[in-house]
Amino acid sequence: MNKINFLFLLYINSVLSFNLYSIIYPIKHSFNNIDKKWNYENRLFPTNKKSTYIGKWYYYNNIDFIKNEKNIIDNPEYWTNKTVLTDYEYDNNKIIISKILNHNYDIKNHYKKKREYDNNKEYYRKEYYNSNRISNLSNTKLFSLLSKEANILRTLVIRPNSCSVTCSPYIPKMELVNKLVNKKNLNNTNYSINFNIWLTDRYIHNNSLRTGLFISYDGINGNLKELILKKEHLIDDNIDKNDKLDIDSIFNSDNLIKFNITDEKTNNIKDFDNNTTINYIILKNNWIGNYRIQNIKDDNNQISWGAEHNYFISISNNEINKYYQLKFKDGIYANIPENLNYFKDDDNIYIEFVSFFNNGTGIQRFVAWGSKSIGGIKTYCHDIWKNNVPLYYID
Numbered sequence: 001m002n003k004i005n006f007l008f009l010l011y012i013n014s015v016l017s018f019n020l021y022s023i024i025y026p027i028k029h030s031f032n033n034i035d036k037k038w039n040y041e042n043r044l045f046p047t048n049k050k051s052t053y054i055g056k057w058y059y060y061n062n063i064d065f066i067k068n069e070k071n072i073i074d075n076p077e078y079w080t081n082k083t084v085l086t087d088y089e090y091d092n093n094k095i096i097i098s099k100i101l102n103h104n105y106d107i108k109n110h111y112k113k114k115r116e117y118d119n120n121k122e123y124y125r126k127e128y129y130n131s132n133r134i135s136n137l138s139n140t141k142l143f144s145l146l147s148k149e150a151n152i153l154r155t156l157v158i159r160p161n162s163c164s165v166t167c168s169p170y171i172p173k174m175e176l177v178n179k180l181v182n183k184k185n186l187n188n189t190n191y192s193i194n195f196n197i198w199l200t201d202r203y204i205h206n207n208s209l210r211t212g213l214f215i216s217y218d219g220i221n222g223n224l225k226e227l228i229l230k231k232e233h234l235i236d237d238n239i240d241k242n243d244k245l246d247i248d249s250i251f252n253s254d255n256l257i258k259f260n261i262t263d264e265k266t267n268n269i270k271d272f273d274n275n276t277t278i279n280y281i282i283l284k285n286n287w288i289g290n291y292r293i294q295n296i297k298d299d300n301n302q303i304s305w306g307a308e309h310n311y312f313i314s315i316s317n318n319e320i321n322k323y324y325q326l327k328f329k330d331g332i333y334a335n336i337p338e339n340l341n342y343f344k345d346d347d348n349i350y351i352e353f354v355s356f357f358n359n360g361t362g363i364q365r366f367v368a369w370g371s372k373s374i375g376g377i378k379t380y381c382h383d384i385w386k387n388n389v390p391l392y393y394i395d
Contacts, residue, residue, distance in 0.1 A: 034294070034302040034304055035302075036129055036130060036155075037093070037129050038157070039129075039154075039155050039156050039157045039164075039302070040093070040095075040129030040155055041090070041129070042157045042160050042164075043095075043155060043157060043164055043166075044157070044161070044162075044163075044164045044198050044200055044207065044210065049089065049090045049091070050087075050088065050089045050090070051087075051088050051234065052085065052086070052087045052088075052234070052235045052238075052239055053085075053086050053088075053210065053232040053233065053234055053235065054083065054084065054085045054086070054232065054233060054235055054247065054250055054251050054256065055083075055084060055210070055230060055231050055232030055233055055251070056081050056082070056083060056084075056230075056231050056251070057081060057082045057084050057228050057229070057230050058078040058081045058228065058229040058230075058231075059078055059079055059080050059081065059082075059226070059227075059228055060076055060078050060079065060226075060227040060228070060229070061078075061079045062223065062224045062225070062226075062227070064076060064077060064079070065224070065324050065326075065338075066338075071320070071321070071325055072325045072327060073324060073325060073326050073327065074327045075327065075328060075329055076326060076328070078229075080105075082101050082102050082105055083101065083102065083247050083248050083251050084099055084100070084101045084230075084232075084247075085099065085100040085101070085235075085239070085245070085247045085250065086098070086099050086232070087099075087239075087241070093128060093129055094126050094127065094128050094129075095126070095127045096124065096125075096126055096127075097124060097125055097126075097127060098114065098122060098123065098124040098241075099111065099122070099123050099124070100120050100121070100122045100123075100241065100245060100247055101120065101121060101123075101247070102119065102120065102121075102247075105121075106121075107121075107123045110125060111123035111124065111125050112124060112125060120245060120247060122241070129155070131153055132151050132152060132153060133150075133151050133152065133153045133168055143180070143190075143191065145176060145179060145180065146170075146172060146176070146180075146191070147170055147172070147375065149169075149170040149375055149376070150168070150170045150172070150191070150219070152168065152170070153166065153167075153168055154166065154167055154168070154169060154296070156294055156296075156302065156380055158292055158293075158294055158366070158380050158381065158382040159292040159382040161200065161207060162199065162200055162364065162382060162384070163197075163198065163199055163200075163292075163364070163366055163382035164197075164198050165195060165196065165197045165198070165366065165368070165380060166195075166196045167194060167195040167196065167368075167377070168192070168193055168194050169193075169195075169296070169368075169370065169375075169376040169377040169378065170193070170375055170376040171193060171219070171340060171349070171370075171372050171375075171376035171377065172219065172220075172372065173345050173372045173373065174341070174344070174345055174372065177220055177222075177341065180220050181220050181221060182220075191218070191219035191220055192216050192217065192218060192219055192225065193216070193217045193218075193219045193340070193376075194214070194215070194216045194217075195213075195214070195215050195216075195351055195368070195377075196212065196213075196214045197212060197213045197214075197351075197353050197366050198210055198211070198212045199211045199212075199353065199355050199364055199366060199382075201357055207234065208233060208234040208256075209231075209232070209233060209234075210230070210231075210232045210233075210234075211229075211230065211231055211232075211332060211355045212228075212229070212230030212231075212232065213227070213228070213229060213230070213334055213353045214226070214227070214228040214230065215227050215228075215336055215351070217337075217339075217340050219340075221339075221341065222339040222340035222341030222342070223339055224324075224336070224337070224338065224339065227336070229328060229332070231330075233251075233256040234256070235250070235255055235256060236255050236256065237255045282312040282363075282385055283312065286310075287362070287385040287386060288308065288309075288310055288385070288386065289308065289309050289310065289311075289312065289383050289384065289385045290306070290307075290308050290309075290383070290384045290385075291306060291307065291308075291309060291381055291382065291383045291384075292304065292305075292306040292381070292382050293305055293306065293379065293380065293381045294379075294380045294381075295378060295379050295380075296378045296379075296380075298375075312383075312385070313367070315335055315350050315352070319347075320335075322337060322338055322339075322342045322343065323335045323336060323337055323338060323350070324336050324337075324338055330356070331355060331356030331363070332354070332355050332356075333352075333353070333354040333355075334352060334353050334354070335350065335351075335352040336351055336352070337349055337350075337351070343371075343372070344372075345371065345372040345373040346371055346372075346373050347371055347372075348369050348370070348371055349369065349370060349371060349372075349377065350367060350368070350369045351366075351367070351368045351369075351377065352365065352366070352367045353365070353366045353367075354366075361386055362384065362385050362386035363384075363385050364382065364383065364384050364385070365381075365382070365383040365385070366380075366381070366382055367381050367383070368380045368381070
């Protein structure tokens with residue numbers, strides 16, 4: 001190889017996206033097959049076999065997003081919020097999940113109502129690692145045209161102790177959508193595409209802080225149906241749920257492991273952001289990233305690998321107008337499609353969720369992508385970006 005070719009290769013090496021970057025450099029800690037049970041047993045809630053979290057869930061209205069005239073929606077107003085206490089108990093390949101929340105709000109029917117007392121309702125469900133969709137598809141001849149993948153609910157641990165997603169990733173091609181769409185009932189097709197993403201702050205004791213994003217799309221008309229931002233804290237004491245509980249008092253008590261961003265760190269986040277996008281933070285500060293990826297293969301095997309990189313893949317500027325660019329308080333960002341039917345079969349569709357670590361030293365990002373032509377969202381990635389970080393191992 002002559003000197004010119006070698007220098008050209010070094011230049012390409014510095015500007016390629018991280019997919020190719022990871023091919024050029026050795027991939028560390030690679031492992032090929034991750035079975036469903038491994039993902040299920042390593043979900044982010046219990047570092048032990050039983051955990052209790054309490055937090056605020058913020059519900060956003062798609063209509064408010066549509067009316068917004070700016071490309072970037074800064075601190076969108078939520079239409080309601082709820083204090084939610086969630087108890088997780090893992091036992092013999094099943095997880096018992098119970099939720100206690102405000103009396104005047106009903107959870108959808110995949111939970112069963114357990115009891116009602118004071119101003120609270122309690123719901124529960126048992127979940128098995130090989131479960132199908134939480135929301136069953138309508139049993140009609142039309143819906144039988146959908147792939148069997150449409151009825152699979154997946155739980156993927158992208159990075160242990162940091163990032164997981166439970167989702168129904170199948171997205172039908174436009175030809176099939178056109179066959180299934182009912183123009184007389186565009187608003188409710190009884191088939192949804194859901195993503196429930198969790199990020200935890202790995203630098204805080206026992207994953208005490210979790211940030212979640214739930215988004216739901218109508219699988220036929222493509223509309224965004226619901227968005228919920230979740231901020232939860234681990235409870236450091238055992239809660240006797242047989243007692244009468246005031247969950248707002250619990251949330252405001254000293255029994256939570258809290259680690260708030262100080263005013264100084266909040267200002268730093270604003271300085272980093274400079275009223276632009278999350279990509280500006282990375283590129284301006286020349287941060288170094290470390291990522292773990294999982295791919296879903298057609299045979300249901302999950303392929304996983306990780307590597308370091310110094311290039312932040314962003315949604316193309318030519319495509320960004322198809323996304324809601326959401327900026328929430330405390331350094332939380334999301335880029336999500338406005339409507340799944342804005343994309344052609346071969347177009348990549350991205351879901352992006354970013355959160356600052358609460359010590360203000362860096363960010364973590366979940367990004368998933370895929371296309372209708374390959375059956376939906378098939379690649380899932382968790383990035384950790386920090387300034388002046390030496391080479392480190394992936395856990």
